[in-house]
Amino acid sequence: MPTQNGQVALQPNKSIDEKLAALNSIGSHGDDGEFDQVAPGTREVALPVMTNAYRSLLTSVGEDALREGLLKTPERAAKAFLFFTKGYEEKVSDVLNDAIFAENHEEMVIVKDIDIFSMCEHHLVPFFGKVHVGYLPKNKVVGLSKIARIVEIFSRRLQVQERLTKQIAVAINEAVQPSGVAVVIEAAHMCMVMRGVQKNGARTVTSSVLGNFRDDPKTREEFMTLIRNSH
Numbered sequence: 001m002p003t004q005n006g007q008v009a010l011q012p013n014k015s016i017d018e019k020l021a022a023l024n025s026i027g028s029h030g031d032d033g034e035f036d037q038v039a040p041g042t043r044e045v046a047l048p049v050m051t052n053a054y055r056s057l058l059t060s061v062g063e064d065a066l067r068e069g070l071l072k073t074p075e076r077a078a079k080a081f082l083f084f085t086k087g088y089e090e091k092v093s094d095v096l097n098d099a100i101f102a103e104n105h106e107e108m109v110i111v112k113d114i115d116i117f118s119m120c121e122h123h124l125v126p127f128f129g130k131v132h133v134g135y136l137p138k139n140k141v142v143g144l145s146k147i148a149r150i151v152e153i154f155s156r157r158l159q160v161q162e163r164l165t166k167q168i169a170v171a172i173n174e175a176v177q178p179s180g181v182a183v184v185i186e187a188a189h190m191c192m193v194m195r196g197v198q199k200n201g202a203r204t205v206t207s208s209v210l211g212n213f214r215d216d217p218k219t220r221e222e223f224m225t226l227i228r229n230s231h
């Protein structure tokens with residue numbers, strides 16, 4: 001069962017079935033599409049089930065899941081999938097670590113070209129690219145690495161690019177309470193490259209702008225110009 005803060009506690013005395021049931025009980029989306037956070041390490045109870053599922057996948061495509069090269073593959077793949085979705089175990093307040101500093105600075109701060117690797121929730125294949133984040137401090141600045149850490153939390157989940165873009169903007173807005181936040185993501189979706197429409201060069205660009213970036217076209221334009229310019 002989820003604890004007060006929405007986490008599933010590690011339950012050392014419970015059976016795997018009971019732990020899995022507890023894990024399943026929190027897998028609900030809120031209106032903003034965000035999952036409840038799962039306590040770190042909790043999802044590993046699902047490892048045997050995931051391993052079996054990957055073994056079935058191998059058999060289903062005509063492979064011999066017992067041949068030497070594939071013996072450890074189901075467990076490796078299960079662990080990799082847990083890694084690709086590790087954002088479910090992280091929350092913003094934990095990664096921020098109180099790294100919000102009083103600073104008399106109100107000019108635009110931009111962290112650009114942050115790499116992301118996320119997973120398309122429709123096909124369970126990667127989409128990846130760059131995130132650019134800008135904000136207008138209101139006498140508070142955030143530790144620069146924390147912006148990239150917030151990006152990790154939301155990109156390491158099953159996503160659509162639009163929701164990912166907005167979740168990053170909203171999280172930074174709540175954490176730093178700036179005059180405005182802008183987030184742009186440019187990404188390539190493997191579901192459009194390796195299968196389906198098979199368009200290798202297509203890139204998807206999404207943006208989410210809050211506060212002054214939304215209200216003031218000049219501020220928005222300054223951000224767009226700065227993220228376009230050379231490094």
Ligand SMILES: Nc1nc2c(ncn2[C@@H]2O[C@H](COP(=O)(O)OP(=O)(O)OP(=O)(O)O)[C@@H](O)[C@H]2O)c(=O)[nH]1
Binds near residue numbers: 122161162196
């Ligand atoms: N808006 C949005 N769409 C996405 C994202 N990732 C994948 N998609 C799209 O989700 C759609 C799913 O469409 P469906 O017709 O249900 O699935 P499909 O038959 O596999 O579609 P195709 O990819 O066109 O073959 C596709 O158009 C994908 O390109 C995303 O991040 N944002």
Ligand SMILES: [Zn+2]
Binds near residue numbers: 121123189
């Ligand atoms: Zn897809």
